Amino acid sequence: xxxxxxxxxxxxxxxxxxxxxxxxxxxxxxxxxxxxxxxxxxxxxxxxxxxxxxxxxxxxxxxxxxxxxxxxxxxxxxxxxxxxxxxxxxxxxxxxxxxxxxxxxxxxxxxxxxxxxxxxxxxxxxxxxxxxxxxxxxxxxxxxxxxxxxxxxxxxxxxxxxxxxxxxxxxxxxxxxxxxxxxxxxxxxxx
Amino acid sequence: xxxxxxxxxxxxxxxxxxxxxxxxxxxxxxxxxxxxxxxxxxxxxxxxxxxxxxxxxxxxxxxxxxxxxxxxxxxxxxxxxxxxxxxxxxxxxxxxxxxxxxxxxxxxxxxxxxxxxxxxxxxxxxxxxxxxxxxxxxxxxxxxxxxxxxxxxxxxxxxxxxxxxxxxxxxxxxxxxxxxxxxxxxxxxxx
DNA sequence: ACGATAAAATGACCACAGTCATAAATTGAC
DNA sequence: GTCAATTTATGACTGTGGTCATTTTATCGT
Numbered sequence: 001x002x003x004x005x006x007x008x009x010x011x012x013x014x015x016x017x018x019x020x021x022x023x024x025x026x027x028x029x030x031x032x033x034x035x036x037x038x039x040x041x042x043x044x045x046x047x048x049x050x051x052x053x054x055x056x057x058x059x060x061x062x063x064x065x066x067x068x069x070x071x072x073x074x075x076x077x078x079x080x081x082x083x084x085x086x087x088x089x090x091x092x093x094x095x096x097x098x099x100x101x102x103x104x105x106x107x108x109x110x111x112x113x114x115x116x117x118x119x120x121x122x123x124x125x126x127x128x129x130x131x132x133x134x135x136x137x138x139x140x141x142x143x144x145x146x147x148x149x150x151x152x153x154x155x156x157x158x159x160x161x162x163x164x165x166x167x168x169x170x171x172x173x174x175x176x177x178x179x180x181x182x183x184x185x186x187x188x189x190x191x
Numbered sequence: 192x193x194x195x196x197x198x199x200x201x202x203x204x205x206x207x208x209x210x211x212x213x214x215x216x217x218x219x220x221x222x223x224x225x226x227x228x229x230x231x232x233x234x235x236x237x238x239x240x241x242x243x244x245x246x247x248x249x250x251x252x253x254x255x256x257x258x259x260x261x262x263x264x265x266x267x268x269x270x271x272x273x274x275x276x277x278x279x280x281x282x283x284x285x286x287x288x289x290x291x292x293x294x295x296x297x298x299x300x301x302x303x304x305x306x307x308x309x310x311x312x313x314x315x316x317x318x319x320x321x322x323x324x325x326x327x328x329x330x331x332x333x334x335x336x337x338x339x340x341x342x343x344x345x346x347x348x349x350x351x352x353x354x355x356x357x358x359x360x361x362x363x364x365x366x367x368x369x370x371x372x373x374x375x376x377x378x379x380x381x382x
Numbered sequence: 383a384c385g386a387t388a389a390a391a392t393g394a395c396c397a398c399a400g401t402c403a404t405a406a407a408t409t410g411a412c
Numbered sequence: 413g414t415c416a417a418t419t420t421a422t423g424a425c426t427g428t429g430g431t432c433a434t435t436t437t438a439t440c441g442t
Contacts, residue, residue, distance in 0.1 A: 103305040114294040143382040160347025189380020191334040
């Protein structure tokens with residue numbers, strides 16, 4: 001059915017235009033009305049594609065999950081620790097390229113997780129879980145902890161790093177450094 | 192000056208009434224107008240005390256920081272690992288008593304951290320940092336990692352546990368169990 | 383090609399957070 | 413006690429997110 005195709009295209013157009021406007025003017029300064037008119041549609045139509053304005057951000061979050069898949073692929077040949085570190089470093093650098101927008105995206109992702117409105121974080125964790133599970137099968141990791149738990153911990157420090165950095169970016173310690181330190185603690189254990 | 196005293200009292204009254212209403216009807220279903228009239232003030236007055244509706248939640252978050260101080264006191268005599276575990280367990284149980292409200296509070300706390308509008312999380316981390324620093328001084332902990340980094344990691348998995356639990360509470364694994372598992376990973380190290 | 387049915391678009395409308403010019407109350411100096 | 417200055421309270425007003433009854437467009441069987 002062609003209809004489905006057109007719907008997807010329009011949704012994508014709304015998404016791209018929204019992000020473009022958010023980047024230029026800031027999320028709060030872009031009204032849904034403005035997005036709609038930029039796409040040549042009426043305001044009500046926007047809500048046929050995204051139930052709330054912030055769902056555009058969640059959609060962006062989803063695309064990050066796809067990105068994660070690609071990145072993970074890229075470092076497959078490395079040992080698990082380096083693989084994980086590189087993945088996170090790359091995610092962070094993407095984050096840095098548009099930190100204003102991603103701050104909001106991550107805020108919304110977390111918020112929607114609390115509201116059970118999105119499975120974004122779940123997918124993130126599952127991807128990492130698979131990665132670790134594979135490493136276990138190939139005996140390239142030696143741990144007695146469940147892959148899912150490890151994955152949770154890593155995601156936890158990842159998000160925490162982003163928050164930390166936002167708060168403390170006066171002391172201009174690089175965000176990568178902050179992450180690496182936390183990663184090292186988790187890898188080695190506190191004591 | 193008495194004025195200051197009265198201002199604090201009114202702010203506190205607004206705060207308490209707000210929380211009461213939020214608990215009864217849910218945050219979204221309580222209008223600022225409703226809060227104001229319940230306090231016998233005009234809507235505009237509310238905004239003289241809290242710049243945004245959500246700042247009531249941040250204020251609640253602050254009171255959690257005070258609570259943390261008290262709890263920390265209580266477990267002073269224990270070894271650092273048990274001390275930390277007990278602190279987090281107790282925080283989690285407070286969370287469970289009003290999870291709907293605290294979900295929003297934590298969402299807003301994280302969001303405000305991203306916006307640099309609040310130092311809530313910082314205070315949380317600093318308190319834990321002090322705790323760990325003390326343990327180092329007393330040689331009751333043996334680690335070569337910086338106290339601040341350890342504290343960050345712990346806060347990270349704490350928040351992450353709360354998020355995880357919200358998402359996965361169909362599989363009714365207890366939130367305490369989820370936290371303990373993650374804590375164990377961090378304490379022992381992944382491999 | 384026509385009519386019936388379903389899907390999608392529309393924009394007037396509403397609710398509510400937050401603003402702001404004005405009014406009331408409080409303070410302190412004399 | 414009076415007045416000026418400052419602080420606090422007020423509620424009409426505004427802007428925007430989101431809704432919904434209505435209209436327009438697409439689909440499909442005949």
